[in-house]
């Protein structure tokens with residue numbers, strides 16, 4: 224089979240399986256590698272040690288698949304109709320997490336595509352990846368002609384904007400590569416830089432993840448730095464601001480993927496109910512959604528911050544319950560949040576907890592909360 228017909232067959236099977244974008248890139252040293260190293264050296268990755276730990280593996284896709292010669296880069300549109308608006312006592316979830324976990328859906332499709340490839344060429348080595356392999360997906364997607372890297376660092380496509388996931392099928396066979404996209408179509412626009420609530424886009428094409436709400440609410444395992452908490456606003460999980468303001472996202476098509484349709488209780492999320500969930504309850508509700516990643520402790524930390532930022536009459540009861548939680552991370556966030564309330568019951572709960580609290584950080588948060596009085 225020629226490289227040309229293999230590429231054509233793989234692309235048409237990818238579209239048949241429901242991928243919305245497909246383009247081929249060579250297996251090469253990513254031209255952005257030095258940029259990646261500089262980004263890590265600047266400390267922008269924060270606690271995402273899995274990036275720095277594997278920096279050498281990012282150097283070439285052969286570390287993902289031995290003998291790789293071609294990479295089929297794939298995109299899946301996740302733009303859906305908008306669910307209900309956020310309101311008091313509710314937390315916003317970013318668009319990519321409104322429906323099913325994309326990893327499950329995309330892995331299943333990648334397996335089908337890999338099987339198809341092996342039926343065409345039984346001796347081929349093939350591997351499908353999404354997110355977790357040491358592969359700079361946006362860089363290879365740009366090389367495969369799927370879009371350009373915008374000033375918000377997202378891969379932007381003329382037709383789909385940036386509301387799409389990326390995935391890759393690596394093969395030991397040669398593919399006919401698409402034209403890479405050089406430069407960007409952002410022009411003089413800087414809407415994303417101006418709109419970012421935390422100033423995480425420190426410059427065009429440069430994101431300091433340590434300030435990014437997506438990192439703070441999904442990846443960070445510790446307390447959110449105090450000065451950034453108010454800037455998170457009502458965001459419970461992830462952030463879409465730098466995509467919402469992007470002109471390329473204004474008129475993008477809605478996905479045909481039913482699994483991505485917003486579940487009735489995932490955006491916005493009623494926060495008070497979260498504090499009533501124990502480990503088993505949390506697992507039952509979130510295990511097969513993207514909100515599982517930060518686990519119960521991360522989601523409750525985020526929920527407390529939202530309730531601190533957007534006070535409601537009912538919130539002190541939920542936060543009071545969180546102040547007694549077994550997880551110090553949750554207690555610390557609830558202490559901070561209760562400190563935003565003038566309500567005497569909030570102060571009462573803080574005094575009671577301080578009398579028995581043994582964790583250093585939680586004690587510090589409670590004492591800082593009293594200073595807000």
Ligand code: B12
Nearest residue numbers: 255259317354359360361362377378388389428437461462
């Ligand atoms: C770590 C990570 C994060 C981190 C850091 C994000 C970042 N901008 O670096 C955090 C937690 C903050 C994050 C947030 C989000 N993420 Co994320 N994330 C990743 C992950 C796992 C690795 C990215 C990485 O290595 N970053 C380090 C930087 C330096 O690498 P890079 O951005 O890929 O840049 C490379 C090239 O693009 C190039 N390059 C960088 N800048 C420029 C500029 C120019 C001009 C050029 C020519 C080249 C170039 O050099 C780099 C090295 O080769 C990828 C999956 C993957 N394996 O790639 C998903 C991924 C990038 N995330 C994704 C998504 C959807 C998001 C969120 C929208 C989720 C949300 N709603 O909260 C936000 C968006 C925030 C933002 N503005 O980027 C999608 C992006 C899809 C798309 N259309 O671009 C990906 C590809 C996951 C997927 N499989 O679909 N993410």
Ligand code: SF4
Nearest residue numbers: 419435436462464465
């Ligand atoms: S995701 Fe939100 S916080 Fe992160 S860079 Fe974009 S606008 Fe800023």
Ligand code: SF4
Nearest residue numbers: 373374409412415469
């Ligand atoms: S908002 Fe403007 S600058 Fe930012 S990615 Fe979109 S087009 Fe580029």
